Amino acid sequence: MSLRPESGRLPAAYLTPGSSSFTEFVGAHAPELLPGRRVLPPGVLEAPHGTTIVAVAFEGGVLMAGDRRATMGNVIANRDMEKVFDTDEFSLVGIAGTAGLAVELVRLFQVELEHYEKIEGTLMSLEGKANRLATMIRGNLPMAMQGLAVVPMFCGFDTDTQVGRIFSYDVTGGCYEEHSHHCVGSGSVFARGSLKKLFREGMNQDAAVRIAVEALYDAADDDSATGGPDVGRRIWPTVGVVDVDGSRFLDDELVAAAVDAIIDHRRGNPGGAR
Amino acid sequence: MTAGMPFYVSPEQLMKDRADFARKGIARGRAVIVVAFDQGIAFVAENPSRALHKVSEIYDRIAFAAVGKYNEFENLRVAGVRYADLRGYSYDRSDVTARGLANAYAQTLGTVFTQESKPYEVEIVVAEVGSRPEQDQIYRLTYDGSVADEQGFVAMGGGAEQIEAGLREQWQPGMSLADVLHLGVGLLAKDLAGGPDRELGAAQLEVAVLDRNRPRRLFRRLGGTVLERLLSSEDPMTQVPAEDDTP
Numbered sequence: 001m002s003l004r005p006e007s008g009r010l011p012a013a014y015l016t017p018g019s020s021s022f023t024e025f026v027g028a029h030a031p032e033l034l035p036g037r038r039v040l041p042p043g044v045l046e047a048p049h050g051t052t053i054v055a056v057a058f059e060g061g062v063l064m065a066g067d068r069r070a071t072m073g074n075v076i077a078n079r080d081m082e083k084v085f086d087t088d089e090f091s092l093v094g095i096a097g098t099a100g101l102a103v104e105l106v107r108l109f110q111v112e113l114e115h116y117e118k119i120e121g122t123l124m125s126l127e128g129k130a131n132r133l134a135t136m137i138r139g140n141l142p143m144a145m146q147g148l149a150v151v152p153m154f155c156g157f158d159t160d161t162q163v164g165r166i167f168s169y170d171v172t173g174g175c176y177e178e179h180s181h182h183c184v185g186s187g188s189v190f191a192r193g194s195l196k197k198l199f200r201e202g203m204n205q206d207a208a209v210r211i212a213v214e215a216l217y218d219a220a221d222d223d224s225a226t227g228g229p230d231v232g233r234r235i236w237p238t239v240g241v242v243d244v245d246g247s248r249f250l251d252d253e254l255v256a257a258a259v260d261a262i263i264d265h266r267r268g269n270p271g272g273a274r
Numbered sequence: 275m276t277a278g279m280p281f282y283v284s285p286e287q288l289m290k291d292r293a294d295f296a297r298k299g300i301a302r303g304r305a306v307i308v309v310a311f312d313q314g315i316a317f318v319a320e321n322p323s324r325a326l327h328k329v330s331e332i333y334d335r336i337a338f339a340a341v342g343k344y345n346e347f348e349n350l351r352v353a354g355v356r357y358a359d360l361r362g363y364s365y366d367r368s369d370v371t372a373r374g375l376a377n378a379y380a381q382t383l384g385t386v387f388t389q390e391s392k393p394y395e396v397e398i399v400v401a402e403v404g405s406r407p408e409q410d411q412i413y414r415l416t417y418d419g420s421v422a423d424e425q426g427f428v429a430m431g432g433g434a435e436q437i438e439a440g441l442r443e444q445w446q447p448g449m450s451l452a453d454v455l456h457l458g459v460g461l462l463a464k465d466l467a468g469g470p471d472r473e474l475g476a477a478q479l480e481v482a483v484l485d486r487n488r489p490r491r492l493f494r495r496l497g498g499t500v501l502e503r504l505l506s507s508e509d510p511m512t513q514v515p516a517e518d519d520t521p
Contacts, residue, residue: 008381014353015382022359033364111363114491118331118355 022115023108023136035104036139044147048077050102052187052219052226053084053094054195055155055166057180058208061243062155062164064092065212067187067220068235069227070099079227084238086247088113091129091156092240096185098148101140105150109133126156130167130175138173153184157242164242187219187226194218194272205241209250213237213258214272221270229259289418292393296417299395300342305431307458308339308399308424309441310410311451313513314485314492315401318458321480329482331493333358333370335402337484341431342396342417350379350398372402376413376421384419393417397430403484403492407447429461437461451483451513452504459505476501 013029023034031037048070055064066083069076077099084094085106093109095102112132116124124132133154140150154167166178181199183191198211213229216237220228229236236255241248266272283291306319306328317329317339328347329339332354340347354375362370379398387393394417402411412424427445429437440461445454459479463471481496488494496504503511 008377009385010353010357010378010382014356015349017349017352022356022363025356026360026363030360030364033360107363111359115355115359118359119352121325121327121330 020116020119021132022112023132025115034139035101035108036136036141036143038143040143040146040148042146046072047148048072048099049225050081050083050096050099050185052183052185052191052216052223053096053153054183054188054191054212054215054219055094055153055178055181056195056199056203056208056212056215057164057166058203058205060162060164061157061205061241062092062166063205063208063212063239063241064094064153064155065209065216065237065239066094067216067227067237068230069225071225074224076227079230079233080235082238084240084249085110086240086242086249087129087154088117088123089246090123090159090242091126091154092242092247093133093152093154094184094240095150095152096188097150098143101143101148102150102152105136105140105152109136112136123159125160126158126165129156130154130177133167134169134173134175136173137169137171141172144171151184153182155240155242157244157247159244162244183215183219185219185226187216187223190222191215191219205243209239209254210258210261212239213255214262217259217262217266218272229263231259231263289388292387293418296387296393296395300397300417300430301432301434303341303431305429305433305437305462306339306341306399307427307429307437307441307462308401308412309427309445309454309458310407310412310447311454311483312407312448313451313487314403314483315410315412316451316454316458317401317480317482318455318462319480320462320474320478322478323480327480329480329495331491332375332400333362334367334490335404335484335492336370336372336375337401337482337493338398339401339430340396340398343394346394347396347398350382350394350396353382354379354400372400372411372413376400376415379415380419380421382419383415383417387418399424399428399430401484403486405486433464433466436464436466440464452511455481455504476505 026033050070053066064084068080070078070081087093087110149171157164166182168176168178168182181195194215219226239250239255304320309316319328321328332338338351358370398415400413404410414422414424414428427441459474463474484492
């Protein structure tokens with residue numbers, strides 16, 4: 001890699017007009033830095049896995065929440081991992097699957113969006129961002145076939161139509177727009193069941209936080225790889241919100257309050273019947 | 275005279291010719307001022323275009339300003355963004371520094387000046403804002419790859435000498451944003467031929483700041499009503515408001 005060429009001058013590739021994509025630039029100039037370009041030895045590798053992410057659209061925005069557990073087989077590899085990230089001013093990404101690759105992919109995606117914004121002098125459209133992420137997942141297909149799959153979920157605020165939107169992906173890079181809510185990861189089956197019953201059209205942000213955290217609670221109840229709220233250590237789910245004011249993460253106190261309310265409600269009512 | 279017959283040109287003459295050529299190109303354009311204020315570094319350019327920028331963001335704490343030939347400094351700007359993003363991605367965001375970038379630009383400009391058929395007709399500034407004013411850095415790079423570490427302010431482009439003389443006289447550390455903008459715009463508006471000052475309103479100006487109080491990405495363009503109020507004497511505003519206006 002020629003980050004510091006011998007003469008110290010910027011290499012010709014840097015000065016060549018053309019792509020405003022960081023991934024394309026790195027692919028041409030320093031391909032070994034891209035996760036999808038690595039050649040892996042045959043065989044299946046065991047590496048930490050991140051688990052459940054849920055997204056819920058509400059009036060004027062969308063939120064994404066993730067549990068904090070990473071597992072490796074039957075072992076808890078990490079209990080306070082972050083799996084929801086803000087990728088630019090108006091978008092969030094949550095990732096389930098191989099944790100190391102997922103974090104690397106998110107970092108690359110964050111730089112990709114900022115790089116485009118700086119070079120072009122304007123934000124990429126929401127569909128543009130969703131498609132860029134699909135391209136990156138597609139590039140990871142060889143790794144997915146060796147057991148290192150990464151499955152993201154993308155949420156953003158559409159500044160043209162003023163609504164929050166959710167995009168899901170499959171391992172081959174297929175990108176699909178979801179409506180109202182969506183879940184990925186090992187506990188997603190249980191979280192989806194929970195959201196189906198709890199979601200209402202036109203909910204406000206507080207109500208959406210409550211049902212997203214409750215869906216993660218339900219996922220953790222039935223899926224050993226999803227971490228429930230850790231009251232003893234005070235580790236709460238990560239909750240990111242994106243609306244007209246941009247993307248941000250909720251303070252721990254707010255999430256803790258939602259968790260406390262759920263735990264109260266579930267006392268003597270473990271299924272959360274209403 | 276036979277075509278193709280080589281003439282001897284002394285290296286001194288060759289370099290002087292190239293330098294004159296570059297200097298002439300640079301002096302033709304309107305000036306850009308880079309000036310420190312208490313909360314960061316401000317960039318003021320006379321530039322009626324909203325699309326072709328002379329001032330841009332490079333990285334979290336680093337910005338770029340240029341005068342001269344647009345296609346040449348635009349190439350350098352894009353190269354700077356690529357350099358910074360690649361470095362930050364493969365090391366860490368904190369490993370991207372204005373000093374490193376200024377060095378890479380200096381080597382590039384120096385090589386082009388001596389080895390290519392014509393030098394770049396540009397002058398650029400790479401500025402980085404620190405968490406305290408003493409840590410702010412302003413590097414000025416000229417067409418031949420010379421680098422100067424400037425204190426407080428820089429003016430480049432047409433009339434730069436007169437503007438710098440004015441800044442030397444009136445600028446002092448710890449001025450507010452409104453004060454440095456008034457000073458900068460006043461100096462840009464001076465007529466070099468000695469005529470009356472020109473009117474420079476928000477629409478003729480490109481203004482941006484590296485604001486040390488912002489989170490992570492400190493670069494911000496100022497325009498529209500925010501800039502009008504910063505420049506106005508009736509409805510004054512001395513600092514940038516916390517919330518963003520639309521770019």
